[in-house]
Amino acid sequence: MTAIEQTQARPRGTRLPRRARREQLLGAAQEVFVAQGYHSAAMDDIAERAGVSKPVLYQHFPGKLELYLALLDQHCESLLQSVRGALASTTDNKQRVEATMDAYFAYVEDEGGAFRLVFESDLTNEPAVRERVDKVALQCAEAISEVIAEDTGLSRDQSMLLAVGLGGVSQVVARYWLASRSEVPRETAVQLLTSLAWRGIAGFPLHGAEGTGGPQQG
Amino acid sequence: MTAIEQTQARPRGTRLPRRARREQLLGAAQEVFVAQGYHSAAMDDIAERAGVSKPVLYQHFPGKLELYLALLDQHCESLLQSVRGALASTTDNKQRVEATMDAYFAYVEDEGGAFRLVFESDLTNEPAVRERVDKVALQCAEAISEVIAEDTGLSRDQSMLLAVGLGGVSQVVARYWLASRSEVPRETAVQLLTSLAWRGIAGFPLHGAEGTGGPQQG
DNA sequence: CTGCACGCCGATCTTGACCTCCACGGCTTG
DNA sequence: CAAGCCGTGGAGGTCAAGATCGGCGTGCAG
Numbered sequence: 001m002t003a004i005e006q007t008q009a010r011p012r013g014t015r016l017p018r019r020a021r022r023e024q025l026l027g028a029a030q031e032v033f034v035a036q037g038y039h040s041a042a043m044d045d046i047a048e049r050a051g052v053s054k055p056v057l058y059q060h061f062p063g064k065l066e067l068y069l070a071l072l073d074q075h076c077e078s079l080l081q082s083v084r085g086a087l088a089s090t091t092d093n094k095q096r097v098e099a100t101m102d103a104y105f106a107y108v109e110d111e112g113g114a115f116r117l118v119f120e121s122d123l124t125n126e127p128a129v130r131e132r133v134d135k136v137a138l139q140c141a142e143a144i145s146e147v148i149a150e151d152t153g154l155s156r157d158q159s160m161l162l163a164v165g166l167g168g169v170s171q172v173v174a175r176y177w178l179a180s181r182s183e184v185p186r187e188t189a190v191q192l193l194t195s196l197a198w199r200g201i202a203g204f205p206l207h208g209a210e211g212t213g214g215p216q217q218g
Numbered sequence: 219m220t221a222i223e224q225t226q227a228r229p230r231g232t233r234l235p236r237r238a239r240r241e242q243l244l245g246a247a248q249e250v251f252v253a254q255g256y257h258s259a260a261m262d263d264i265a266e267r268a269g270v271s272k273p274v275l276y277q278h279f280p281g282k283l284e285l286y287l288a289l290l291d292q293h294c295e296s297l298l299q300s301v302r303g304a305l306a307s308t309t310d311n312k313q314r315v316e317a318t319m320d321a322y323f324a325y326v327e328d329e330g331g332a333f334r335l336v337f338e339s340d341l342t343n344e345p346a347v348r349e350r351v352d353k354v355a356l357q358c359a360e361a362i363s364e365v366i367a368e369d370t371g372l373s374r375d376q377s378m379l380l381a382v383g384l385g386g387v388s389q390v391v392a393r394y395w396l397a398s399r400s401e402v403p404r405e406t407a408v409q410l411l412t413s414l415a416w417r418g419i420a421g422f423p424l425h426g427a428e429g430t431g432g433p434q435q436g
Numbered sequence: 437c438t439g440c441a442c443g444c445c446g447a448t449c450t451t452g453a454c455c456t457c458c459a460c461g462g463c464t465t466g
Numbered sequence: 467c468a469a470g471c472c473g474t475g476g477a478g479g480t481c482a483a484g485a486t487c488g489g490c491g492t493g494c495a496g
């Protein structure tokens with residue numbers, strides 16, 4: 001009845017080198033933060049999850065907030081890399097859209113549900129957290145907006161609006177798709193969104209004017 | 219130095235009928251919750267903001283959570299009504315898209331920033347809150363998806379995915395537009411998103427097949 | 437074998453926020 | 467004019483959770 005699933009199953013007595021211990025603590029913290037959110041997560045829970053006592057936690061991190069920020073930074077960077085990688089993976093703009101959408105889906109589907117720290121944080125009132133979350137969203141949108149501006153000739157402000165929209169739609173739908181256990185397979189969902197978005201973007205002037213790859217398949 | 223801005227400027231001693239007092243408390247609570255989030259908001263702050271003492275607060279609401287839920291319910295209902303009203307305001311599907319987008323922008327721009335309670339709550343771990351937030355998003359998406367399904371002939375699952383996407387894009391971009399103080403006027407932003415979304419939707423089969431209003435103006 | 441250093445643990449402190457108890461003052465009634 | 471009632475106010479209880487202090491066991495150098 002009181003059995004608690006723990007990924008590591010440490011018998012609470014193992015001695016680890018500092019670096020390894022730190023990584024393990026980060027893993028445990030991620031599990032707890034993802035499952036319970038920042039506020040409901042207790043340092044006791046994290047320590048217990050890691051199979052250590054609380055003082056050890058405080059020997060590796062100054063406090064709860066810093067622990068959370070370490071994880072947040074890690075996964076913000078991860079998202080940004082994925083999006084940039086998707087945009088750089090091809091020069092065909094339609095495939096760019098598809099790759100970017102898929103990047104969001106892959107990110108959301110990633111192990112441990114770490115995306116919740118970025119997209120569903122319950123600590124957005126903390127300026128440090130707000131800054132991270134806003135910044136990564138802005139950086140992703142800027143990366144997307146550059147492509148949009150080149151493809152459509154829209155102004156910076158307007159392409160940013162669209163870029164924010166594309167990032168937003170990817171993130172929101174990916175989360176919905178994951179939560180609803182939709183029977184629609186991931187690839188189909190991505191295709192659907194890509195069709196929607198690409199047709200929308202292609203309707204603006206200048207689309208495909210500069211060798212962006214032909215829209216041969218309607 | 220210790221001057222605190224209070225919208226009502228009650229001299230802290232006024233006697234109000236219960237209904238009016240309740241409304242005033244709700245208003246004060248909304249201001250504090252919006253400004254500070256659920257966790258950082260203290261019942262003391264809300265009472266002080268309203269110009270009453272704490273026991274009065276507890277005579278009208280059983281606790282902090284119920285107070286929050288009362289506000290949340292109110293604004294969830296408001297959003298749902300706006301979206302449904304927008305969808306029912308016309309039979310032209312393109313104008314439906316535009317009206318719905320505009321409904322989100324209006325909602326976000328609404329006084330007091332109450333949209334934060336719905337879209338940026340820091341209490342999503344609380345099941346009651348999660349239920350409300352998820353439910354209103356789902357209800358909005360369902361309302362939208364009905365139109366999409368009729369217009370495109372897509373399956374229920376697929377039109378729901380698109381509907382969630384449209385709701386998501388509206389919500390995300392509207393919040394970005396509000397936060398970034400974009401020089402793009404609201405009407406232009408709505409037009410931009412409407413173009414994007416409508417072209418995307420219109421690309422699916424069956425679009426405009428059943429008297430949905432002619433797409434005469436590109 | 438013995439002393440030392442290091443990392444870990446049980447038990448504790450303190451803060452902060454939600455939530456109630458006893459005294460005061462204005463309004464109504466005879 | 468006087469008495470009572472009801473709502474208001476300040477001060478306090480309780481508890482959860484973040485953050486910390488002395489003791490213990492283990493591995494290594496001499």
